[in-house]
Amino acid sequence: MTSQSTQSTTSSTRHPAQGRLLLLTAILFISYLCVGMSLPIVPIFVTGRLGLGNVWAGLGVGIAFLATVVSRAHAGSLSDRRGAKVAVARGLAFYVGGAVVSLIAGLSFLAPWTAFLVLIAGRLLIGLGESLVAVGVIGWGIGLVGPARSGQVLALVGAAIYGALAVGGPIGLALLDRFGFAGAMGVSAILPCLGLLTVWRIAGVAAHPGTERPPFWRVIGRIWPHGSIVCLQGIGFAAIGAFFTLHFLDQHWRYAGLGLTAFGSGFVLVRVLFGHLPDRVGGLPVAIGSLAVETLGQVLIWSATDPVLALVGAFLTGLGCSMIFPAMGREVVRLVEPHLRGTALGGFSAFQDIAYGLTGPVAGLLADRAGYSGVFLIGAGAAAAGLVIAISLRRVQRVAPG
DSSP: OHHHHHHHHHHHHHHHHHHHHHHHHHHHHHHHHHHHHHHHHHHHIIIIISOOOHHHHHHHHHHHHHHHHHHHHHHHHHHHHHOHHHHHHHHHHHHHHHHHHHHHHTOTTSOHHHHHHHHHHHHHHHHHHHHHHHHHHHHHHHHHHOGGGHHHHHHHHHHHHHHHHHHHHHHHHHHHHHHHHHHHHHHHHHHHHHHHHHHTTSOOOOOOTTOOOOOHHHHHHHHHHHHHHHHHHHHHHHHHHHHHHHHHHHHTOSOGGGHHHHHHHHHHHHHHHHTTHHHHHOHHHHHHHHHHHHHHHHHHHHHOSSHHHHHHHHHHHHHHHTTHHHHHHHHHHHHSOGGGHHHHHHHHHHHHHHHHHHHHHHHHHHHHHHOTHHHHHHHHHHHHHHHHHHHHHHHHHHHSOO
């Protein structure tokens, strides 16, 4: 009787938390569309409308992720000290501001370099917003359902983000074609407002104010091998986000807007079907298989002779990238104390941001010299390097005591 009562109580308290987690995931998806819509159209705007080169197009995409890198420590600390709800709300406000500033860059009376500088300012604001929203939602979700289900939380967060990328790419291109860059940015400014209206209605989770904390870099020292894996896998996605559309246009292929859709479809498919795997079998075995698939996908894009093969490569890249972040994130959560969880996840996420931020301009330089396809060969090499690190960590884990 006591067992039945306990089981019933556990079930009844679990469902509200799960419902709030799913609502947070929906808010993240809707608000992140403003990021997904901009990824394929920023390079087109910079190279076409502004008449600037590939390096500047890559910088226009990558600068947002660099802003995310430098603000991850603040985002994690804010989530730990003031609560994840505060971090998410502030991040959504930055999303709105960044989209509005980017809208101004699209106005026809601005000179090209002036418009580019305004665009950079908007992208920086969006990067700050992404840092706060992502770390806040992850910390909020883990606070709701517990660290034992951190892999599920990270899987849901990633499904929302990359689902928004999959849907946002074609929407952004359609809006660019119909309303121009400023119109597309105007629509993207509305979406985070919907999230702001909803987020205040959800109960927050406890913060950890006043707890003694080690320096940020000491926390990073515990998690850097896992972060390196996430960084290396992120190069493949960043290459698709910044240069897949331009690669198709350069080859005079159809379906240029479907690169992120193919990637996101594979990504979300794996998250939906196998999102439980890191919690069940461990993070490193999942990462090893995933990195092998990503390497194959990047090689296929590099060697593709027609658009269908390239889209299959993007799909395989999505399949491979899908579980690496939650798999490694689960390991990170186990390495730190609860009051450092937001800080650790902020630092961990920064490794992925580094890949996203640096890949754009560096790959732009490569594209100018070796063509767009060479960018994806770099992505394949990075994923293979991540695979080597994951295998090494797995061997250490097997021989470690306990």
